[in-house]
Structures are given as structure tokens and as C-alpha cells.
Amino acid sequence: MVTRTYDNSHSDESTNGVVVMVEPYSQKEQIQQVVYRILDANLDRAREGLRIIEEWCRFGLNNAQLALECKRLRQDVAKWHTPELRAARDTPGDPGTELTHPQEEQRASIKSVLQANFCRIEEALRVLEEYGKLYHPTMAKACKQMRYQVYTLESSLMGHQRHQLLWRSRLYLVTSPHETLLNNVEAALKGGLTLLQYRDKTADDSLRLEQARKLQHLCHIYGALFIVNDRVDLALAVDADGVHLGQQDMPIAVARQLVGSQRLIGLSTTNKEEMQGAIAEGVDYIGVGPVYETPTKVGKAATGLEYVSYAAKNCSIPWFAIGGIDANNINDVIDAGAERVAVVRSLMQAEQPTLVTQYLLSQLNRIKPEL
Numbered sequence: 319m320v321t322r323t324y325d326n327s328h329s330d331e332s333t334n335g336v337v338v339m340v341e342p343y344s345q346k347e348q349i350q351q352v353v354y355r356i357l358d359a360n361l362d363r364a365r366e367g368l369r370i371i372e373e374w375c376r377f378g379l380n381n382a383q384l385a386l387e388c389k390r391l392r393q394d395v396a397k398w399h400t401p402e403l404r405a406a407r408d409t410p411g412d413p414g415t416e417l418t419h420p421q422e423e424q425r426a427s428i429k430s431v432l433q434a435n436f437c438r439i440e441e442a443l444r445v446l447e448e449y450g451k452l453y454h455p456t457m458a459k460a461c462k463q464m465r466y467q468v469y470t471l472e473s474s475l476m477g478h479q480r481h482q483l484l485w486r487s488r489l490y491l492v493t494s495p496h497e498t499l500l501n502n503v504e505a506a507l508k509g510g511l512t513l514l515q516y517r518d519k520t521a522d523d524s525l526r527l528e529q530a531r532k533l534q535h536l537c538h539i540y541g542a543l544f545i546v547n548d549r550v551d552l553a554l555a556v557d558a559d560g561v562h563l564g565q566q567d568m569p570i571a572v573a574r575q576l577v578g579s580q581r582l583i584g585l586s587t588t589n590k591e592e593m594q595g596a597i598a599e600g601v602d603y604i605g606v607g608p609v610y611e612t613p614t615k616v617g618k619a620a621t622g623l624e625y626v627s628y629a630a631k632n633c634s635i636p637w638f639a640i641g642g643i644d645a646n647n648i649n650d651v652i653d654a655g656a657e658r659v660a661v662v663r664s665l666m667q668a669e670q671p672t673l674v675t676q677y678l679l680s681q682l683n684r685i686k687p688e689l
């Protein structure tokens with residue numbers, strides 16, 4: 319009987335008295351088998367990752383088009399999974415099956431699941447591209463193409479996720495400099511906050527960058543959106559979900575070119591003309607206010623509740639009433655038509671930000687429980 323093993327020893331083996339001839343692979347064949355195993359394992363990884371993304375597109379988002387795109391990619395990957403590659407599989411002999419990273423055992427949010435799996439697919443396709451060059455140059459080329467298609471899919475899916483969460487968000491915390499900035503924000507996230515803006519008009523860039531990174535990470539863990547005030551460069555540097563601009567800041571068209579279509583852009587508005595302009599320029603949401611005069615924005619005249627009522631009737635994109643809103647007056651703002659509000663002091667200066675967040679959300683959810 320002639321057996322092939324990956325063992326390079328050229329010897330007879332005695333097994334229960336039966337002599338088994340072991341014919342070793344040549345060195346070239348051994349390397350080929352290793353390459354086949356790598357390709358086999360990574361074809362599986364890519365397909366599994368795609369299936370995980372597909373399930374979310376199908377059941378989570380109800381998005382047939384994105385689900386179909388995943389399925390098509392999965393089938394394209396599967397075409398390369400030939401019997402000879404499958405035959406090289408040696409699961410018991412694979413030390414990699416035992417290796418897991420602690421981060422793989424727990425995920426904080428759907429966003430983390432999706433990001434981890436996009437990473438997995440892209441890595442697998444890169445491996446397939448490189449080792450595929452030793453197997454079939456057309457496979458390498460096809461995997462490269464698929465990797466680019468996965469990047470595009472990732473960008474539209476993550477963009478879709480962002481927009482969905484923006485539409486569902488009713489409370490927006492805009493930060494102010496604070497000794498316990500991170501603790502306050504985390505307390506609000508624990509209370510159900512899903513949208514945060516980092517705003518610091520005075521800090522040095524090095525501190526801004528450090529704080530923005532930390533807040534971005536925190537939001538990522540809690541599955542909340544993270545927006546940077548004023549600074550497109552900072553937003554991009556920390557991979558924020560978007561940027562909030564004022565009427566005097568960078569033009570929206572320029573900002574859009576820089577952040578792309580998948581990140582969010584918010585714009586402050588104080589009147590009907592600014593609102594219509596913002597919608598026409600394609601921003602994703604607007605701030606409406608200051609509803610009341612506020613020490614957080616000294617010298618800026620209040621728009622009053624009339625502009626809130628106007629927005630309620632005329633604004634086709636998500637809008638957040640902002641300026642002087644707190645637990646005492648939030649119901650007046652809601653009665654004027656607001657479904658979403660943004661606050662600074664109410665949460666940044668709260669003794670119990672979790673409780674205040676829960677209270678504000680409970681009021682906003684009272685009229686229409688689901689957005």
C-alpha cells in the first residue's frame with residue numbers, strides 16, 4: 319500500500335504489524351500542498367465572512383440589494399474552491415483552529431460584528447491574491463477584483479448603517495470641555511445615547527486629537543455615532559462617522575468631497591433660508607436653533623419655538639432642536655414639533671447623566687415610540 323503524507327521522512331512504518339510504505343512528497347509537492355491548504359482555509363474564511371454580512375443585510379436591514387451583492391460575491395469566491403484545494407485540508411493538523419483573540423469572543427455591537435467580518439474577508443482575499451499567484455494567476459486577479467468590490471460593499475453598508483442610526487437617534491449630546499469628559503459621555507451612552515458630537519473650541523490640536531480618539535472608541539463600543547464639530551481633518555483622522563459644520567465653516571460641497579458620501583455632514587441653521595440651503599446642498603441633518611438663548615453660545619440670538627414649528631412642517635431630513643434645552647422645557651420643544659433634540663449643558667453638567675439621558679429620551683419617545 320502506498321501512502322502520501324506531509325512527513326518528509328523516507329522510511330517504512332510499522333503499524334500493528336502491517337508494513338506501510340510511506341512515499342514522501344517531494345519538496346516542491348510539499349510546498350504545493352501548503353499553498354493549497356492556505357487557499358482552502360482562506361476561501362472558507364472569505365465565504366463565512368460574506369455570509370455573516372449577508373445575514374445582516376437580509377434580516378437586519380431588509381435590504382435585498384445588499385444581500386444579493388453578498389451572495390454574488392460568495393458564489394464568485396466559491397467558484398475557486400476546487401476539489402484539489404479541498405482535498406488538501408487537514409483540520410486536525412491545523413494549529414490555527416485553537417487560536418482565538420479575546421476580542422473575537424465578545425462583540426459590543428452589530429457595527430463591531432460587521433467591521434470585524436469585513437476585515438476578515440478583506441484579509442482572506444488578500445491572502446488568496448498573494449498565494450493565488452502560485453496557483454492560478456487568474457485566481458489572484460479575480461481575488462484582487464473581489465477585494466475592491468468588498469471595499470465598496472463595506473463603504474455602502476457602513477454608510478447605510480450610519481444613516482439608519484442617525485434617523486433613529488432622538489437625543490444628541492454635544493460635548494463641552496470637562497474634567498470628566500469621558501465619564502460623562504460614557505454615562506450618557508449607558509442611558510441610551512446614540513449620537514455624540516465632540517466640540518471643543520479652545521483646546522490644542524494634540525489634546526483634541528487625543529480626546530476625539532478616545533470618544534470615537536467609546537462610541538464604537540456602545541454602537542453610537544461619533545461626529546466632530548468644525549474640523550473635517552480631525553473627523554477623518556479619527557475615522558469619525560461625520561462632521562458638524564456651521565454657516566461660517568467650510569462649504570458643504572468641499573466637505574462632502576473630503577468626507578465622501580458615506581460619512582455624515584450636519585449643518586447649523588437659524589432660519590428657513592439656511593434650512594432650504596442645507597437640504598439643497600445635501601447635508602444629512604441640521605441643527606435648528608438656538609431655540610433659547612444659551613451661555614454655551616454667547617451672543618447668538620434665540621430663534622424661538624416658531625422656527626422649531628417651521629422645521630416640523632418643512633424639514634425633510636433629520637433635524638435637532640438645540641439651544642437651552644433641558645429637562646424642564648423639553649416638553650415645550652416637543653409640543654412645538656421637535657422629535658429630536660441636541661443638548662450640551664443638560665448632560666455635560668448633570669450630576670447623573672445616565673438618568674438625565676433616560677429622562678430626555680423617555681420624553682422624546684413619548685409621542686412616537688419608534689422613529
Ligand SMILES: Cc1ncc(COP(=O)(O)OP(=O)(O)O)c(N)n1
Nearest residue numbers: 547562563564565586605638640660
Ligand atoms: C447639532 C448642532 N447644531 C448646531 C451647532 C452649532 O454649530 P456652529 O454654528 O458651527 O457653532 P459651534 O458649535 O461651532 O460653536 C452644533 N455644534 N451642533
Ligand SMILES: Cc1ncsc1CCOP(=O)(O)O
Nearest residue numbers: 608612614641642661662663
Ligand atoms: C452649539 C450650539 N449651537 C446652537 S445652540 C448651541 C449650544 C447649546 O448648548 P446648551 O444645550 O448648553 O444650551
Ligand SMILES: [Mg+2]
Nearest residue numbers: 548563564567
Ligand atoms: Mg462650527
